[in-house]
Amino acid sequence: MEGGSRWSWWRCGSVVSALVVLLALWLKSPPRAVLDERLDAVLSSLLRAERKVGINNVARPRVAIGFGGCVDLLVDGVSLLNKLGVSPAEQPLHHDYLENAVQLAESFAYFFAPGAAAERFMLNDTLFAELVDGARDLPENRWSIGGNAPVMASRMAAEGCDVLLGGSFSADFNDVLSKHITVAGNEVEEPDIHLILEYPLGASWGRFTSRRANRYIVHSDDHNPYLDAMEEFAGKLEEFKPDLLVVGGLQMMDSFPFKTGEREALFSRLADLLTSSTPQIGIHFEMASFVEESIMKDLLHYVIPNADSLGMNEQELPNLLSLLKGSNITVLSDPNPRVATVLDQMREVYRILNQRSKDAQAGSEANGAQGQVKPLTRLHVHTLAFQAMIVTQASQWKNTMSATAKASLTANRHVCGSNDIDLSKARLIMDDSFSISREEGSQRIPLQETKPVSCWNEEDYEICVAPVLVCTDVYQTAGGGDNISAAGLVLQI
Ligand SMILES: *[C@@H]1O[C@H](CO)[C@@H](O)[C@H](O)[C@H]1NC(C)=O
Ligand SMILES: *[C@@H]1O[C@H](CO)[C@@H](O)[C@H](O)[C@H]1NC(C)=O
Numbered sequence: 001m002e003g004g005s006r007w008s009w010w011r012c013g014s015v016v017s018a019l020v021v022l023l024a025l026w027l028k029s030p031p032r033a034v035l036d037e038r039l040d041a042v043l044s045s046l047l048r049a050e051r052k053v054g055i056n057n058v059a060r061p062r063v064a065i066g067f068g069g070c071v072d073l074l075v076d077g078v079s080l081l082n083k084l085g086v087s088p089a090e091q092p093l094h095h096d097y098l099e100n101a102v103q104l105a106e107s108f109a110y111f112f113a114p115g116a117a118a119e120r121f122m123l124n125d126t127l128f129a130e131l132v133d134g135a136r137d138l139p140e141n142r143w144s145i146g147g148n149a150p151v152m153a154s155r156m157a158a159e160g161c162d163v164l165l166g167g168s169f170s171a172d173f174n175d176v177l178s179k180h181i182t183v184a185g186n187e188v189e190e191p192d193i194h195l196i197l198e199y200p201l202g203a204s205w206g207r208f209t210s211r212r213a214n215r216y217i218v219h220s221d222d223h224n225p226y227l228d229a230m231e232e233f234a235g236k237l238e239e240f241k242p243d244l245l246v247v248g249g250l251q252m253m254d255s256f257p258f259k260t261g262e263r264e265a266l267f268s269r270l271a272d273l274l275t276s277s278t279p280q281i282g283i284h285f286e287m288a289s290f291v292e293e294s295i296m297k298d299l300l301h302y303v304i305p306n307a308d309s310l311g312m313n314e315q316e317l318p319n320l321l322s323l324l325k326g327s328n329i330t331v332l333s334d335p336n337p338r339v340a341t342v343l344d345q346m347r348e349v350y351r352i353l354n355q356r357s358k359d360a361q362a363g364s365e366a367n368g369a370q371g372q373v374k375p376l377t378r379l380h381v382h383t384l385a386f387q388a389m390i391v392t393q394a395s396q397w398k399n400t401m402s403a404t405a406k407a408s409l410t411a412n413r414h415v416c417g418s419n420d421i422d423l424s425k426a427r428l429i430m431d432d433s434f435s436i437s438r439e440e441g442s443q444r445i446p447l448q449e450t451k452p453v454s455c456w457n458e459e460d461y462e463i464c465v466a467p468v469l470v471c472t473d474v475y476q477t478a479g480g481g482d483n484i485s486a487a488g489l490v491l492q493i
């Protein structure tokens with residue numbers, strides 16, 4: 001009897017505590033209707049901000065974009081690995097490039113669990129062909145135009161620009177491009193294929209579970225690493241007279257087995273191309289997943305000094321910063337960083353690069369040394385939860401507030417795969433307010449539903465931050481950064 005009453009007390013106690021927990025949850029999370037109202041307000045305010053400025057449709061802006069491109073073969077990553085019998089790695093491990101299935105498993109596991117975007121070169125042609133054949137056989141596979149340059153080109157053409165695209169494509173690839181895109185490059189028989197292993201939030205593979213939706217990319221390119229459209233692109237550039245020059249796709253050169261001196265020669269040619277363009281033309285460089293330290297150094301030497309604007313994600317920002325500060329590559333960073341952390345990293349990148357520009361200027365005045373280093377006037381960082389931009393005041397870049405809003409809307413549109421934003425598939429994951437720096441006593445900015453893009457001035461620049469209506473029903477993550485960056489640029493030309 002005694003035992004029985006203790007039992008019922010215990011049971012009663014656990015019912016009470018369950019009720020307390022439920023009550024706490026109920027008090028903590030506002031009812032769905034309130035949330036919906038809030039999302040709705042954020043969406044309509046972002047749309048208003050996006051529409052506030054139009055792009056100049058009378059004279060379509062002209063944008064030249066290099067380099068390369070491929071066809072993306074998108075599959076569910078876990079299904080493909082299971083189908084090919086690639087068993088989950090014992091231990092996640094970072095590899096600069098991949099030679100066999102074990103390394104693939106280790107490298108995939110390394111990024112899959114935290115849900116960080118990554119892209120690796122596959123040195124083993126046999127294994128790559130096996131992967132592609134396996135992916136072709138998966139019923140739910142999809143093909144799409146891939147590569148940073150064509151994706152950015154397509155987005156910009158869709159937004160009303162005329163585009164010169166530097167890349168070598170096959171005839172049928174050229175056919176699906178917008179009529180507002182002119183290709184400068186050679187026609188190739190076989191396009192490079194990139195295998196995109198997508199995974200949703202909460203996917204499981206062996207003992208690993210993904211903490212956010214993302215993708216892992218494997219490629220084994222023959223054309224792209226050589227920037228083989230560069231000469232043709234350079235030849236057409238002068239006549240095309242772009243308002244903006246965009247460079248991306250250079251990560252195809254990362255960890256590629258070049259002959260000695262080959263890569264340097266390519267970079268040096270690229271630097272010539274960039275320095276010979278009219279200084280008034282803005283140059284944007286889109287970063288990517290780089291792991292080879294020597295190629296990052298080449299970027300710092302040949303590319304970044306010529307760029308007015310940089311675009312990157314939350315992984316690429318700390319990687320660039322750590323290199324600028326003389327430390328090693330950071331292969332993996334927090335995939336869900338706080339606003340304050342990202343803004344501090346952005347300020348530092350902005351400060352270091354502009355200091356370099358001033359030093360180079362002073363050096364050339366003092367001793368006539370060559371070496372133009374453009375100041376960095378625009379930095380756009382795209383993360384899952386928010387978009388952030390730093391733009392120099394009174395620089396050539398217009399409409400920063402609207403551009404940040406557009407970038408944010410594009411993030412949802414791309415990932416959900418629909419131009420119309422469906423609020424039942426959206427969620428705000430940014431906090432109700434954010435601190436503008438990790439420094440103690442920093443100002444906190446509340447997220448206002450009716451004015452979701454926060455902009456303020458500091459020193460010689462403006463910062464804008466916009467929350468993302470994060471898509472919860474993921475159609476595709478690959479190409480997100482390119483669509484987002486391009487959408488942000490369009491309103492700023
Ligand atoms: C390349 O992949 C094939 C197929 O998976 C494998 O049999 C071979 O051992 C791999 N080669 C190397 C050098 O690892
Ligand atoms: C940086 O990389 C080098 C070479 O891989 C390594 O020896 C060194 O320990 C690394 N330093 C840090 C701080 O991680």
Ligand SMILES: *[C@@H]1O[C@H](CO)[C@@H](O)[C@H](O)[C@H]1NC(C)=O
Pocket residue numbers: 144145150151152154155410413414415417418479483
């Ligand atoms: C992103 O770019 C790709 C390639 O151009 C395109 O297929 C896709 O629809 C774009 N996403 C959005 C939201 O436009």
